[in-house]
Amino acid sequence: MRTPTLGAALVAAIVLAGCAQAPQRPLPAPEAAPAQEGMVIARDEAFAVVVAGAGEDLGVLAQRYLGDRGKRWRIAEFNDVDEVRPGQTVVIPLKVTNPTGVYPGGYVTVPILCYHRFGPKSSQLAVTPAAFEAQMEYLARNGYHVISLAQLAGFLERGEPVPRKSVVLTIDDGYRSTYEVAFPILRKFGFQATVFLYSDFVGAPDALTWPQMKEMESSGLVKIQPHSKTHANLVTRLAGETDAKYRDRMRAEVDTPVRLIQDRLAVPSLAFAFPYGDVNETVIDLLKRDGVQIGVTVTPGGNGFYAYPFMLRRSMVFGGDSIDVFRTKLATFAQAAPR
Amino acid sequence: MSTLPWLRGGLALAMLALLTACAQAPVDSPPAQEAPRAGSAEDVRTQAIAGHRRLAQQAREKGDLAAAAVQWKIVVLLAPGEPSYRAEQDAVNAAIRQGVRDQLQAGNAALKSGDNDRATQAMLRVLALDPANEDAARVLRDIDRQRMARIQGDRAQKLRPVDLAALKSGTPDAGAAYDLEQPLEMLRAGDVNGGLRELKAYVDANPGNRAARQRIGAAVADRARELQNKGSREQAFSLYEQAVALRGESTPEWNREMQSLRRALSDEYYSSGERAYRTDVALAITQWETSLRYDPKNLRSANRLRDARAAQEKLKGIAPAK
Numbered sequence: 159m160r161t162p163t164l165g166a167a168l169v170a171a172i173v174l175a176g177c178a179q180a181p182q183r184p185l186p187a188p189e190a191a192p193a194q195e196g197m198v199i200a201r202d203e204a205f206a207v208v209v210a211g212a213g214e215d216l217g218v219l220a221q222r223y224l225g226d227r228g229k230r231w232r233i234a235e236f237n238d239v240d241e242v243r244p245g246q247t248v249v250i251p252l253k254v255t256n257p258t259g260v261y262p263g264g265y266v267t268v269p270i271l272c273y274h275r276f277g278p279k280s281s282q283l284a285v286t287p288a289a290f291e292a293q294m295e296y297l298a299r300n301g302y303h304v305i306s307l308a309q310l311a312g313f314l315e316r317g318e319p320v321p322r323k324s325v326v327l328t329i330d331d332g333y334r335s336t337y338e339v340a341f342p343i344l345r346k347f348g349f350q351a352t353v354f355l356y357s358d359f360v361g362a363p364d365a366l367t368w369p370q371m372k373e374m375e376s377s378g379l380v381k382i383q384p385h386s387k388t389h390a391n392l393v394t395r396l397a398g399e400t401d402a403k404y405r406d407r408m409r410a411e412v413d414t415p416v417r418l419i420q421d422r423l424a425v426p427s428l429a430f431a432f433p434y435g436d437v438n439e440t441v442i443d444l445l446k447r448d449g450v451q452i453g454v455t456v457t458p459g460g461n462g463f464y465a466y467p468f469m470l471r472r473s474m475v476f477g478g479d480s481i482d483v484f485r486t487k488l489a490t491f492a493q494a495a496p497r
Numbered sequence: 498m499s500t501l502p503w504l505r506g507g508l509a510l511a512m513l514a515l516l517t518a519c520a521q522a523p524v525d526s527p528p529a530q531e532a533p534r535a536g537s538a539e540d541v542r543t544q545a546i547a548g549h550r551r552l553a554q555q556a557r558e559k560g561d562l563a564a565a566a567v568q569w570k571i572v573v574l575l576a577p578g579e580p581s582y583r584a585e586q587d588a589v590n591a592a593i594r595q596g597v598r599d600q601l602q603a604g605n606a607a608l609k610s611g612d613n614d615r616a617t618q619a620m621l622r623v624l625a626l627d628p629a630n631e632d633a634a635r636v637l638r639d640i641d642r643q644r645m646a647r648i649q650g651d652r653a654q655k656l657r658p659v660d661l662a663a664l665k666s667g668t669p670d671a672g673a674a675y676d677l678e679q680p681l682e683m684l685r686a687g688d689v690n691g692g693l694r695e696l697k698a699y700v701d702a703n704p705g706n707r708a709a710r711q712r713i714g715a716a717v718a719d720r721a722r723e724l725q726n727k728g729s730r731e732q733a734f735s736l737y738e739q740a741v742a743l744r745g746e747s748t749p750e751w752n753r754e755m756q757s758l759r760r761a762l763s764d765e766y767y768s769s770g771e772r773a774y775r776t777d778v779a780l781a782i783t784q785w786e787t788s789l790r791y792d793p794k795n796l797r798s799a800n801r802l803r804d805a806r807a808a809q810e811k812l813k814g815i816a817p818a819k
Contacts, residue, residue, distance in 0.1 A: 205574055438649065465641055471645075
């Protein structure tokens with residue numbers, strides 16, 4: 159009587175152990191010994207099926223097969239694992255299988271968060287250091303990938319995939335608190351951010367200085383990008399302003415910060431934030447002439463692969479936002495409407 | 498023999514547990530597979546084939562044909578000589594092609610009839626089947642561009658009225674107050690010219706928003722007070738004047754401060770005129786004129802200005818003729 163019971167239990171245990179996903183614990187830091195290349199079971203132009211060798215983790219596999227350690231997430235997402243262990247069979251997607259991020263249940267969207275000022279006293283546009291740190295902690299702990307605007311441009315214009323839970327951080331205007339408060343926190347988490355500077359602000363008591371901007375740029379975490387010259391609303395005409403005068407004024411609003419950032423920081427302009435989020439075709443024309451590829455508004459929401467690159471949605475983070483409110487701004491997947 | 502049915506039952510239960518466990522695995526990813534001992538490449542291949550076949554079947558059952566196609570592609574890569582796998586792959590690809598044709602047709606029809614929402618859903622279904630479909634992607638890009646252009650057009654027509662209750666609560670609706678909050682922040686951060694220009698533009702667009710105008714006036718007056726405390730009286734006075742204009746009316750406190758600044762500035766210009774008079778009569782006259790602009794009742798400046806002008810006239814009279 160006992161043998162069949164044990165036998166069945168044994169079979170069930172073996173079966174369950176075989177089917178269940180291995181626990182996804184982070185591996186300890188890799189040893190100094192070089193990773194051994196694992197066995198390649200099959201390979202064509204689209205996939206490689208490999209058995210991870212000793213010391214081969216996702217980063218090593220991404221470097222070996224995709225040429226970039228930073229693309230480890232592509233292997234992780236394709237195989238639905240956080241890490242691989244030696245001896246584990248994984249599929250390396252050598253080609254992009256889903257450039258648009260559309261699935262039967264919905265599609266990937268990338269939220270762009272917009273901050274302004276940081277300080278001890280919270281207001282609509284000022285976030286406290288504690289709140290900002292808690293928000294970054296939330297992103298880090300919940301598997302969000304903070305990507306750059308350049309990566310987002312690649313997703314929108316060239317079908318280069320981004321991680322499923324991607325988010326972009328932006329900080330407008332160029333307040334000194336960006337350097338004093340936000341930058342150390344960004345550095346702590348290794349998160350990238352884009353600072354949109356309106357160039358007339360430089361020199362004001364609470365504005366960033368060029369050396370501060372240079373230091374942030376040098377870190378590789380922060381990109382300084384243009385946000386107009388004066389922060390005037392770019393679609394509003396002055397009283398009695400002719401088309402030609404308006405265009406000249408807009409040329410100054412676009413060209414001045416682009417050139418200044420190039421001259422002072424040797425940084426080309428990829429993106430532009432529209433003051434108050436407002437833009438028209440005249441401004442977009444001028445931006446294109448300067449080589450700008452992306453324009454961000456303040457229309458809230460996430461950006462699917464199809465988003466118009468010069469009118470990207472961006473959600474403002476306010477001083478009074480709780481973590482629950484913050485979470486609602488992280489729209490990384492839009493559900494498809496039921497059929 | 499009596500134990501045999503029980504044994505069968507136990508094994509059946511175990512198999513059921515196996516199937517249940519396997520069915521819960523995500524459909525879009527292969528299972529994490531532990532490789533057997535070294536030298537068993539064929540075993541690894543066999544296990545991988547089984548795993549990916551299972552994923553392909555699960556994906557198809559869930560209606561995710563794109564994921565099923567990817568899994569069958571991997572199965573065929575692992576077992577290129579097995580015709581039944583290739584047939585499965587072909588069948589999934591044929592179903593995808595058919596689905597894409599149907600949804601593209603539906604989407605284009607919706608687009609023609611002006612139903613962008615229905616067109617969007619159909620095109621998303623195309624891309625769920627064929628994520629690289631350029632036709633569907635193009636339609637979705639066009640629709641989004643139109644949608645965003647419409648949002649921009651609506652915004653350009655009017656500045657949004659401020660909901661101060663939302664502003665105070667810090668709720669997501671507080672975004673409506675951004676047009677006001679931004680220039681206030683510019684002003685506080687020391688971009689006085691930019692902040693004032695933007696606040697004036699806001700008041701011009703919202704002249705009847707009394708609550709917003711009071712808030713703007715108070716912020717400008719705060720800045721004036723800061724400058725006054727630093728001894729920048731002239732700038733402070735100018736800001737008080739703009740605070741009054743932006744608010745639409747003054748307050749008793751501002752009137753007091755402005756009155757005090759008027760007197761102080763008038764005295765400063767009086768003294769400056771006195772210093773200049775010894776060497777530059779024209780400059781002294783300008784200084785006393787400014788003194789009187791700040792305080793028309795400054796008798797000392799009025800007297801000195803009268804005398805200086807008379808002296809200037811006298812000097813003109815005795816100037817040598819050329």
